[in-house]
Amino acid sequence: MRRTVGELRAELLKAGRGAGLPLGVAEDIAAAAPWFTADAVQDLVERLDRADAPRALAQLAHLLDRRAAGDRADAPDTPLWTALTACQDGAPAVPGPLVVAAPLWSRLSAYSARTYVPETAASRARGAGAGNIDND
Amino acid sequence: MRLSRMGAAFPTRVSFLPTLLRHLRDENADVTRPVWEIDENGFGHALYSVALGGHVYSLFAISNDLPADQRTDRVIATAWDTAYVLYDGVPDDAEIRRLVTQAPQQEAGRFSERDLVLSRANKSVRLFAHVVDALRSGRQPDAERIRDTGYLMRTTAVYGNGKFGIADRAQIENRAGLSGPFMAEMLTVWLIRGFTHDLAEHLGGAPLDRDLKQQLGIGNATGLGMAPFLVSHPLLLDAWMRARETALARVRATGSLDAGLQARMTDLTTRVSRHLAQWSVPDPDAQARIVKLREEWADFATALPDMMTTEAPAEALFGASLSGSEDLQELVVAFLLETFGELVDDLTAGMATRTEPRLDPTMDIAELHAALEADWSWALMINFADREETDQFWYVSEEKLEPRLGLRYEEPGAERESPLDIARQVQAMARDVPPEGNLMSFLESHPQHRAAVRRVQTVTRHPYAEIRDNLIGAGCRPIDMLRCKLAFFGAARFDPKSDRWTRITLAQGAPLFDELDRADDWWLPAFGDA
Numbered sequence: 001m002r003r004t005v006g007e008l009r010a011e012l013l014k015a016g017r018g019a020g021l022p023l024g025v026a027e028d029i030a031a032a033a034p035w036f037t038a039d040a041v042q043d044l045v046e047r048l049d050r051a052d053a054p055r056a057l058a059q060l061a062h063l064l065d066r067r068a069a070g071d072r073a074d075a076p077d078t079p080l081w082t083a084l085t086a087c088q089d090g091a092p093a094v095p096g097p098l099v100v101a102a103p104l105w106s107r108l109s110a111y112s113a114r115t116y117v118p119e120t121a122a123s124r125a126r127g128a129g130a131g132n133i134d135n136d
Numbered sequence: 137m138r139l140s141r142m143g144a145a146f147p148t149r150v151s152f153l154p155t156l157l158r159h160l161r162d163e164n165a166d167v168t169r170p171v172w173e174i175d176e177n178g179f180g181h182a183l184y185s186v187a188l189g190g191h192v193y194s195l196f197a198i199s200n201d202l203p204a205d206q207r208t209d210r211v212i213a214t215a216w217d218t219a220y221v222l223y224d225g226v227p228d229d230a231e232i233r234r235l236v237t238q239a240p241q242q243e244a245g246r247f248s249e250r251d252l253v254l255s256r257a258n259k260s261v262r263l264f265a266h267v268v269d270a271l272r273s274g275r276q277p278d279a280e281r282i283r284d285t286g287y288l289m290r291t292t293a294v295y296g297n298g299k300f301g302i303a304d305r306a307q308i309e310n311r312a313g314l315s316g317p318f319m320a321e322m323l324t325v326w327l328i329r330g331f332t333h334d335l336a337e338h339l340g341g342a343p344l345d346r347d348l349k350q351q352l353g354i355g356n357a358t359g360l361g362m363a364p365f366l367v368s369h370p371l372l373l374d375a376w377m378r379a380r381e382t383a384l385a386r387v388r389a390t391g392s393l394d395a396g397l398q399a400r401m402t403d404l405t406t407r408v409s410r411h412l413a414q415w416s417v418p419d420p421d422a423q424a425r426i427v428k429l430r431e432e433w434a435d436f437a438t439a440l441p442d443m444m445t446t447e448a449p450a451e452a453l454f455g456a457s458l459s460g461s462e463d464l465q466e467l468v469v470a471f472l473l474e475t476f477g478e479l480v481d482d483l484t485a486g487m488a489t490r491t492e493p494r495l496d497p498t499m500d501i502a503e504l505h506a507a508l509e510a511d512w513s514w515a516l517m518i519n520f521a522d523r524e525e526t527d528q529f530w531y532v533s534e535e536k537l538e539p540r541l542g543l544r545y546e547e548p549g550a551e552r553e554s555p556l557d558i559a560r561q562v563q564a565m566a567r568d569v570p571p572e573g574n575l576m577s578f579l580e581s582h583p584q585h586r587a588a589v590r591r592v593q594t595v596t597r598h599p600y601a602e603i604r605d606n607l608i609g610a611g612c613r614p615i616d617m618l619r620c621k622l623a624f625f626g627a628a629r630f631d632p633k634s635d636r637w638t639r640i641t642l643a644q645g646a647p648l649f650d651e652l653d654r655a656d657d658w659w660l661p662a663f664g665d666a
Contacts (some may be wrong), residue, residue: 022586
């Protein structure tokens with residue numbers, strides 16, 4: 001299915017958080033959304049599936065920092081790294097549309113879902129703040 | 137920038153809807169209505185087209201029969217009186233058939249990159265019926281009722297930027313007229329307003345008087361969904377505030393006023409008095425603030441003639457406002473910007489941003505400490521051991537994927553809270569960061585502080601990027617964030633229904649499709665005889 005950059009960016013941030021990544025690392029990945037290919041989504045999801053995902057992706061962010069500081073060694077050449085470095089370089093975005101197969105998108109969304117809070121009757125009534133006076 | 141001040145915001149010259157209408161005026165934009173397939177009951181679809189910056193945009197509008205028991209402004213609704221898509225170009229028959237099917241589904245539909253904005257609106261049932269009934273019986277509707285409600289329909293969401301498959305903002309961000317923030321959304325809302333007029337006239341079988349039509353803007357009901365935006369878009373917030381603050385600085389630096397500007401100020405002062413007199417809301421606290429503001433404005437108006445003839449009247453007026461309430465201060469800022477439109481209008485060109493906040497890993501830790509000291513003392517002094525300071529938590533609801541606010545110590549879900557606790561994050565980072573050393577090494581060993589370091593660094597370059605208040609404290613009122621953002625849209629007549637949702641009116645008094653020549657002068661309108 002075609003996915004917009006806006007949808008991908010929002011999903012990347014939530015999925016990263018849901019997978020337990022440090023917020024700043026999830027932000028870095030989300031910021032690279034315009035440079036993501038479907039392969040980069042696949043690459044990310046496979047990394048999120050690993051038990052050491054938070055530590056490993058934080059280490060990837062550290063490599064990005066070293067790159068920003070002028071150290072170009074240690075760069076693993078993968079679709080995710082390509083997206084992250086293109087973002088860092090301000091390269092032209094990947095021309096659309098981005099098509100992500102439904103099963104892969106579902107795997108990503110499953111991590112996002114870990115950030116959602118199930119509603120209760122009380123939270124529905126109170127959390128959104130609407131009263132009973134909204135239909136005149 | 138504190139919540140209470142944000143919660144006192146008024147629309148200004150640099151707000152988005154007035155900016156859009158000035159663009160449309162500059163281009164002599166002509167709105168046409170190539171399709172009107174609406175039946176005698178008011179159901180069917182219509183199309184409005186307008187050229188702007190070398191592109192044609194069309195509003196697709198569809199009106200359906202909505203059972204009364206399904207009519208709700210809440211985002212949890214699944215059906216609406218009317219639904220809309222702002223389309224890139226003019227949809228052909230096949231595209232119209234697609235929109236007829238998809239638009240009414242809103243979030244449950246799937247859209248294409250030709251669809252720029254998605255929206256829906258419900259009738260203000262009582263006023264809509266009154267207007268139609270009056271027209272049908274050969275009368276004009278009651279002017280006071282029109283003025284007091286201010287709209288025939290309320291939008292309950294206006295989606296842009298890639299949501300549900302619609303075009304990403306990148307598709308339009310370089311287009312003249314739509315490059316500013318929320319311009320496509322504002323175009324949608326202004327066109328919807330025209331459709332609501334046409335629909336009422338169609339059902340009533342007679343035209344509405346022009347002066348009544350002008351008073352019918354478009355309503356909006358806004359809840360928590362909008363609040364996190366200002367936190368998740370720090371560069372945008374900075375750009376908006378910077379435009380406003382730069383405008384204010386320019387105006388404060390002006391010297392004596394010529395007769396024309398003095399007359400302009402006097403006229404605007406009178407208009408503001410009348411606008412405030414015509415703005416009343418049911419909420420007692422909000423109404424008390426309006427009443428106080430009316431009194432303060434009356435004093436301001438009394439002092440105006442003497443101050444206007446001083447050497448630096450703008451600065452004098454701004455200074456005089458500082459002894460009043462924040463409501464008065466914000467109103468005076470908006471008033472000064474309105475008076476000096478020619479001096480500030482160009483600033484609207486710098487209110488969109490294209491980048492995300494960047495982390496600079498090469499920053500010296502001493503610099504980080506300096507930044508914390510300079511910009512974050514408000515956050516560092518909050519006692520987060522006090523439960524009052526962590527009383528609330530933001531989260532996204534599983535059912536509607538919409539932001540909500542919960543009570544941390546009474547409701548489940550806090551372990552999944554959204555990261556709007558900026559002050560707490562920065563404080564935690566400040567606790568762990570060593571007095572000196574290498575930031576990159578610190579971030580490698582403390583990746584949990586990466587986001588907070590980025591926010592602190594961002595404020596060094598973007599001073600208005602941060603709301604300087606504890607957004608998880610018991611005292612946080614989301615409505616303050618909503619009002620700030622809505623005022624930047626150009627909304628007025630804030631009508632809060634709780635501390636977390638509000639009704640507003642957009643485009644009340646704004647030019648009709650054939651009145652763009654007065655796009656310069658409709659700020660805080662007043663209606664009827666003076």
